[in-house]
Amino acid sequence: MKQFIIVLLMIFCVTSIANALNFTNFARKAANVADNVPIHRADELAETLTHSKASREALENAAKRVVKSADPSILKNAVKSELHAIDPSLVRFADDLPKPSQEYLIVLGNGAKSCEKNMPDILQRAKFLERGGAETVTAIGMYGDDTAKTAMRLDAAIHSGKLVSPKGIRTVSLVDYGKLFTKYGDAANNFWSKYVTPHWEKWLIGGALAWYLIDPEGFMDTVGNLTEEGLKRLTQCAGDIAAKAISGISKGVEQAVEKVGVASVEAVKRTAGNFFTSWTAFVGYVVVAFFIACCLPFTRFYILKPIKFLLKKPR
Numbered sequence: 001m002k003q004f005i006i007v008l009l010m011i012f013c014v015t016s017i018a019n020a021l022n023f024t025n026f027a028r029k030a031a032n033v034a035d036n037v038p039i040h041r042a043d044e045l046a047e048t049l050t051h052s053k054a055s056r057e058a059l060e061n062a063a064k065r066v067v068k069s070a071d072p073s074i075l076k077n078a079v080k081s082e083l084h085a086i087d088p089s090l091v092r093f094a095d096d097l098p099k100p101s102q103e104y105l106i107v108l109g110n111g112a113k114s115c116e117k118n119m120p121d122i123l124q125r126a127k128f129l130e131r132g133g134a135e136t137v138t139a140i141g142m143y144g145d146d147t148a149k150t151a152m153r154l155d156a157a158i159h160s161g162k163l164v165s166p167k168g169i170r171t172v173s174l175v176d177y178g179k180l181f182t183k184y185g186d187a188a189n190n191f192w193s194k195y196v197t198p199h200w201e202k203w204l205i206g207g208a209l210a211w212y213l214i215d216p217e218g219f220m221d222t223v224g225n226l227t228e229e230g231l232k233r234l235t236q237c238a239g240d241i242a243a244k245a246i247s248g249i250s251k252g253v254e255q256a257v258e259k260v261g262v263a264s265v266e267a268v269k270r271t272a273g274n275f276f277t278s279w280t281a282f283v284g285y286v287v288v289a290f291f292i293a294c295c296l297p298f299t300r301f302y303i304l305k306p307i308k309f310l311l312k313k314p315r
Contacts, residue, residue, distance in 0.1 A: 108141055114147075143181065154177050190223065199245060
């Protein structure tokens, strides 16, 4: 009976902390929206982010960027500061939060503030938070204002009907964007920056972007490079020309720079090689240099000085 009571007390304490530190309420306050705006999965996501290595690393790195330190004490102080800004009575619970939850709170708050910054209209912001859920807010917290603007661009494409899905693939929502970044972390961010952003309109053709958002692993590898299978899918959706343009956006530039550099080095080598290995070229350069020197009075004086006596009339 005693043990049963202890267990009940422990459950009560944990539940009290969880209720007191409700991440949904925290996100609402940080984003400065009404208390009844639903931000889906804000409380559950704290645990979900620890399930994969990529999401754990992305969360940890993002928290370090926000607090500008990897020191646990600095992280905890930042958490206390965030909680104090929302409700001073919550600060006492900061010490009971595990490190991943502390990191999540910092990143979630950063994302909510970025939403407020980039969406001044409170009604627009509230609808965006409802459609994107905690995943999208956290993704914005991980990668900053550029990600917020990209998410807004995607949200507009979805609601304007520009983002279509290929046949047999479900309709995409803004939550899928958030899930992409919170699950795959830096790989997703690298892929989006490298392939999607420079060719936004091409990705909308034939539902290529919708397919990627639903099945990212079918397009990219673990570091965010386009795979052969991804190129096939792009070709299938957007056509051969668009697929080649998308796949060559980064490596094409690198190869061009590399080719120019190699060509320049080879040209210098050929010039130097011809100069030093061809005796006819060497003699030719010496003769040309001699005649140029003779045309100038100053150099002509010193060149002709050794044979000056030969140029005098005999007595």
